[in-house]
Amino acid sequence: MQLxxxxxxxxxxxxxxxxxxxxxxxxxxxxSIHSIYNSFDSSILDRSGKISEVLLTTPGNIxxxxxxxxxxxxxxxxxxxxxxxxxxxxxxxxxxVYGGKVDLFGYHEWFNLQQESSASFKTKASSVANxxxxxxxxxxxxxxxxxxxxxxxxxxxxxxxxxxEIVTPKSFSNSLTPFFAFINNKNEFNFLDYSTMFTGSAxxxxxxxxxxxNLDPSTLIHGISRWSESLKKxxxxxxxxxxxxxxxxxxxxxxxNSNDFYKKxxxxxxxxxxxxxxxxxxxxxxxxxxxxxSISDMSYNEVNEMRESFFxxxxxxxxxxxxxxxxxxxxxxxxYLPTDTNDSYSVRFSGKYLVEASSHIWSGETKSAMTxxxxxxxxxxxIPDDFQLxxxxx
Amino acid sequence: MIPVELFYGIVxxxxxxxxxxxxxxxxxxxMEEASSDHLPWLEPFFGGQNTKTxxxxxxxxxxxxxxxxxxxxxxxxRGWYITGVFLETPxxxxxxxxxxxxxxxxxxxxxxxxxxxxxxxxxVEFKDNSSGYMGVYHASGSxxxxxxxxxxxxxxxxxxxxxxxxxxxxxxxxxxxxxxxGAGTITFNGSGNTLVKYSELSRILSAxxxxxxxxxxxxxxxxxxxxxxxxxxxxxxxxxxTTDKINMNADKLETS
Numbered sequence: 140m141q142l143x144x145x146x147x148x149x150x151x152x153x154x155x156x157x158x159x160x161x162x163x164x165x166x167x168x169x170x171s172i173h174s175i176y177n178s179f180d181s182s183i184l185d186r187s188g189k190i191s192e193v194l195l196t197t198p199g200n201i202x203x204x205x206x207x208x209x210x211x212x213x214x215x216x217x218x219x220x221x222x223x224x225x226x227x228x229x230x231x232x233x234x235x236v237y238g239g240k241v242d243l244f245g246y247h248e249w250f251n252l253q254q255e256s257s258a259s260f261k262t263k264a265s266s267v268a269n270x271x272x273x274x275x276x277x278x279x280x281x282x283x284x285x286x287x288x289x290x291x292x293x294x295x296x297x298x299x300x301x302x303x304e305i306v307t308p309k310s311f312s313n314s315l316t317p318f319f320a321f322i323n324n325k326n327e328f329n330f331l332d333y334s335t336m337f338t339g340s341a342x343x344x345x346x347x348x349x350x351x352x353n354l355d356p357s358t359l360i361h362g363i364s365r366w367s368e369s370l371k372k373x374x375x376x377x378x379x380x381x382x383x384x385x386x387x388x389x390x391x392x393x394x395x396n397s398n399d400f401y402k403k404x405x406x407x408x409x410x411x412x413x414x415x416x417x418x419x420x421x422x423x424x425x426x427x428x429x430x431x432x433s434i435s436d437m438s439y440n441e442v443n444e445m446r447e448s449f450f451x452x453x454x455x456x457x458x459x460x461x462x463x464x465x466x467x468x469x470x471x472x473x474x475y476l477p478t479d480t481n482d483s484y485s486v487r488f489s490g491k492y493l494v495e496a497s498s499h500i501w502s503g504e505t506k507s508a509m510t511x512x513x514x515x516x517x518x519x520x521x522i523p524d525d526f527q528l529x530x531x532x533x
Numbered sequence: 534m535i536p537v538e539l540f541y542g543i544v545x546x547x548x549x550x551x552x553x554x555x556x557x558x559x560x561x562x563x564m565e566e567a568s569s570d571h572l573p574w575l576e577p578f579f580g581g582q583n584t585k586t587x588x589x590x591x592x593x594x595x596x597x598x599x600x601x602x603x604x605x606x607x608x609x610x611r612g613w614y615i616t617g618v619f620l621e622t623p624x625x626x627x628x629x630x631x632x633x634x635x636x637x638x639x640x641x642x643x644x645x646x647x648x649x650x651x652x653x654x655x656x657v658e659f660k661d662n663s664s665g666y667m668g669v670y671h672a673s674g675s676x677x678x679x680x681x682x683x684x685x686x687x688x689x690x691x692x693x694x695x696x697x698x699x700x701x702x703x704x705x706x707x708x709x710x711x712x713x714x715g716a717g718t719i720t721f722n723g724s725g726n727t728l729v730k731y732s733e734l735s736r737i738l739s740a741x742x743x744x745x746x747x748x749x750x751x752x753x754x755x756x757x758x759x760x761x762x763x764x765x766x767x768x769x770x771x772x773x774x775t776t777d778k779i780n781m782n783a784d785k786l787e788t789s
Contacts, residue, residue: 209577257562260571261570290573292567292571294560294563295562
């Protein structure tokens, strides 16, 4: 069904297309690199009550959605979602029937196909993620290979929980960055490390109210808001690490600097903790392992300790509808900053950011489509090395 | 503090290739469908070293035995087995009490006071925390115990063998020693009833022999022996009585 100015949406439920006036429908499709499922949030004006009456809004129904631009069929927001919740407020005044605005919320259809298992694997983490997602007809899969082969126990979990709770936190890349498992708004399954995502090609966007007439409207940032994670999460004091010698049981101690996460002890079993049991990035730092075990047992803690530090500096930005921008992509932003001599852009805040989360929105009330992004980075690369921020988060 | 998670498992393999007392464990239900090759070898939580040197303890567990285990996390990267799982039906104190009552050296106390280990073949190690009665009851019926008075009792359905190299086995008492057997009884119960040495016995028997000869030679018909009949040859008696001390033995020796 055509929405406005070359935009279209196709919603099928139980194989039949839902055709209603564009202003009766509002929805957003949302993804995030931190959540394995993307989601569908909608509001349908069921004025007569007939849509509900024929069970189209019943939890468990599958809504298959395609949302895009008619002239760019390569980049379409799409996916199938299982309705999880439905809610209907009081009917409009004057209405003779029980009808009105129905709010629906659904997860990606893969949620509905989960089954617990106690299987085991002896392979790379990336192979585990690939194997467990093979049975679903994704539009695509983006998986970065991990290095270590080790035993993995699903432990009576669903594949999604196993990937999210066990495989992902224990994976790291050659470039020593953590992994993220998520379904994006293009119906692609992703098992990617931060470095792979951040080094991807980036589109340019401008927040430039003073010079907007010179820019392509599709590259403009319409709304922007910035915040940063507090340094309260950073442990500013030194930490202690203890490790145990297998032969004698003796405990040896090391003192770590505030910007050390883990150090490989000289030998044998090691324990790391600090006074609060939490590290600089709010992850529990007490770990246990053997120096002689595989490298991943040593390194995943070190890498994943720093997971949150990659998202210290964040913006929310509002753009014209752009279905090519989904979680895991990158963008360059340029923030207008006039000087005495010429128009220029802020060095402090401009730069490359990762799309942490995206929402692709159709508003029936305003008959407009937009894309809202949460973008983030660790910090501005031009910060000198002796600044405390950089010393802590490296 | 190290947070841990508790799991139930069974022994998949007890033949540790490193011979360190580890067990290969299949957690249930978490590893029910896991390949046996992937299962983890867990170290014992109890036992191990109680010094920094060479004193250690190891329990044995059969394949299939249910165990409690714990891991640092449910990713199962590192864990230990703690102990066997209590199974109500096979646990039978009455059978323990019945076995121990056959010892008849002491009374088995209340279940609350008895600690015991029962082996797969029926042998029982036990101790009564109240009376101090303790020992081992073998499935064959043999036993070795300390009774509640501190007495030591050993009973064997088979042999009791005692060996010593270049030392002696000493039985030492103040009241007496009794040796009972089907062939008779020997009692040593005081300094006036000491066991006769072989040399002493030989001396006594020689003295008896000499005495008997002397008595014969001193008889009025000394030198003549037997009836005098034609052709009237008179034989002269020469003492020939000797004592076969080498082949002498006593069916029964009682010194009291």
